[in-house]
Amino acid sequence: xxxxxxxxxxxxxxxxxxxxxxxxxxxxxxxxxxxxxxxxxxxxxxxxxxxxxxxxxxxxxxxxxxxxxxxxxxxxxxxxxxxxxxxxxxxxxxxxxxxxxxxxxxxxxxxxxxxxxxxxxxxxxxxxxxxxxxxxxxxxxxxxxxxxxxxxx
Amino acid sequence: xxxxxxxxxxxxxxxxxxxxxxxxxxxxxxxxxxxxxxxxxxxxxxxxxxxxxxxxxxxxxxxxxxxxxxxxxxxxxxxxxxxxxxxxxxxxxxxxxxxxxxxxxxxxxxxxxxxxxxxxxxxxxxxxxxxxxxxxxxxxxxxxxxxxxxxxxxxxxxxxxxxxxxxxxxxxxxxxxxxxxxxxxxxxxxxxxxxxxxxxxxxxxxxxxxxxxxxxxxxxxxxxxxxxxxxxxxxxxxxxxxxxxxxxxxxxxxxxxxxxxxxxx
Numbered sequence: 001x002x003x004x005x006x007x008x009x010x011x012x013x014x015x016x017x018x019x020x021x022x023x024x025x026x027x028x029x030x031x032x033x034x035x036x037x038x039x040x041x042x043x044x045x046x047x048x049x050x051x052x053x054x055x056x057x058x059x060x061x062x063x064x065x066x067x068x069x070x071x072x073x074x075x076x077x078x079x080x081x082x083x084x085x086x087x088x089x090x091x092x093x094x095x096x097x098x099x100x101x102x103x104x105x106x107x108x109x110x111x112x113x114x115x116x117x118x119x120x121x122x123x124x125x126x127x128x129x130x131x132x133x134x135x136x137x138x139x140x141x142x143x144x145x146x147x148x149x150x151x152x153x
Numbered sequence: 154x155x156x157x158x159x160x161x162x163x164x165x166x167x168x169x170x171x172x173x174x175x176x177x178x179x180x181x182x183x184x185x186x187x188x189x190x191x192x193x194x195x196x197x198x199x200x201x202x203x204x205x206x207x208x209x210x211x212x213x214x215x216x217x218x219x220x221x222x223x224x225x226x227x228x229x230x231x232x233x234x235x236x237x238x239x240x241x242x243x244x245x246x247x248x249x250x251x252x253x254x255x256x257x258x259x260x261x262x263x264x265x266x267x268x269x270x271x272x273x274x275x276x277x278x279x280x281x282x283x284x285x286x287x288x289x290x291x292x293x294x295x296x297x298x299x300x301x302x303x304x305x306x307x308x309x310x311x312x313x314x315x316x317x318x319x320x321x322x323x324x325x326x327x328x329x330x331x332x333x334x335x336x337x338x339x340x341x342x343x344x345x346x347x348x349x350x351x352x353x354x355x356x357x358x359x360x361x362x363x364x365x366x367x368x369x370x371x372x373x374x375x376x377x378x379x380x381x382x383x384x385x386x387x388x389x390x391x392x393x394x395x396x397x398x399x400x401x402x403x404x405x406x407x408x409x410x411x412x413x414x415x416x417x418x
Contacts, residue, residue, distance in 0.1 A: 019203065020188055020190075020199040020200065021188070023161070023187055023188065023189055024163075024187065086193070087193040087194045087198065088194055088202070090202070
């Protein structure tokens with residue numbers, strides 16, 4: 001609350017990529033994140049790539065994550081590339097968004113609507129044209145889901 | 154995947170896992186007993202991912218807090234410095250932001266490969282900028298109008314506090330010139346091998362979210378130390394050679410929002 005008071009605006013808390021859970025865990029990550037956001041009255045920055053990476057590393061259903069966070073607190077989506085290190089996925093922000101993450105992004109848009117989306121690519125940064133193409137791709141995925149939704153209704 | 158709940162306390166988990174990450178011993182059974190996982194991605198493999206990243210995160214924190222030291226040493230050498238410092242000092246505070254607090258002292262011992270004599274001063278100065286930025290807010294600021302309002306009778310015995318962001322940084326080398334060159338992308342001036350007999354002092358302070366610094370002469374440094382110690386304003390002003398100099402300094406301090414906590418008799 002102090003940070004938000006100092007800034008005079010609501011902040012967004014981002015979900016991490018994780019590689020480890022504890023025997024003593026009493027909550028799933030999405031339950032924990034949602035509870036913190038509720039108590040702090042802050043928003044959530046939903047990193048779709050991080051959900052995918054963690055889901056693979058901990059073998060949970062990424063859709064359960066999307067279903068478990070409060071829709072009214074989602075303020076931004078992040079998308080990024082990751083590395084497949086064999087036994088686990090590692091969040092590296094060094095390549096294009098993979099097909100599975102695009103699919104999960106569409107699921108996020110379906111649930112939370114048109115939310116501001118950022119492509120994170122901060123290692124091995126490609127020419128601007130490649131980044132813009134990736135950004136346009138995000139817009140196309142979003143439009144496809146929202147258009148489909150309108151036709152259905 | 155194991156789903157058994159361990160009865161370990163949060164404090165025990167944090168202690169055991171932190172120890173494994175800090176020492177680079179991910180297979181330590183005291184840590185791995187807390188962690189879920191099996192097969193190729195068992196507890197030790199999962200802890201290893203973090204223990205490999207841990208020194209890199211420490212490096213990143215130092216890197217961000219010491220931009221001019223990075224420029225002076227170059228990325229590769231700064232990485233070596235972060236490794237050596239991390240090994241020697243370790244991170245002893247729950248906040249990663251506090252990790253750089255001992256770097257100046259570490260460099261003052263001239264560790265192998267880091268013999269340039271002004272490195273410690275540069276680290277001390279850059280750390281002061283960080284500390285000042287992160288210092289708590291001062292609360293109600295004292296203005297010149299507040300001081301004038303005391304009148305000649307109450308002024309001498311009144312006292313002020315320095316805002317927590319106000320720091321006096323003693324420097325044995327000409328760090329200001331070094332920083333100026335580095336920030337301008339010019340070659341770093343050669344450091345003098347000899348320390349100054351009397352360290353110069355720079356004052357660092359914050360207004361809003363911006364950190365400032367400037368040199369202070371000995372009388373002003375003395376006066377600021379007296380103010381910090383809560384000495385009466387008469388004693389603070391007596392550090393200057395003239396009333397005019399004292400008035401001018403008080404005006405600057407008030408304008409630069411360095412003063413708070415006015416106590417009047």
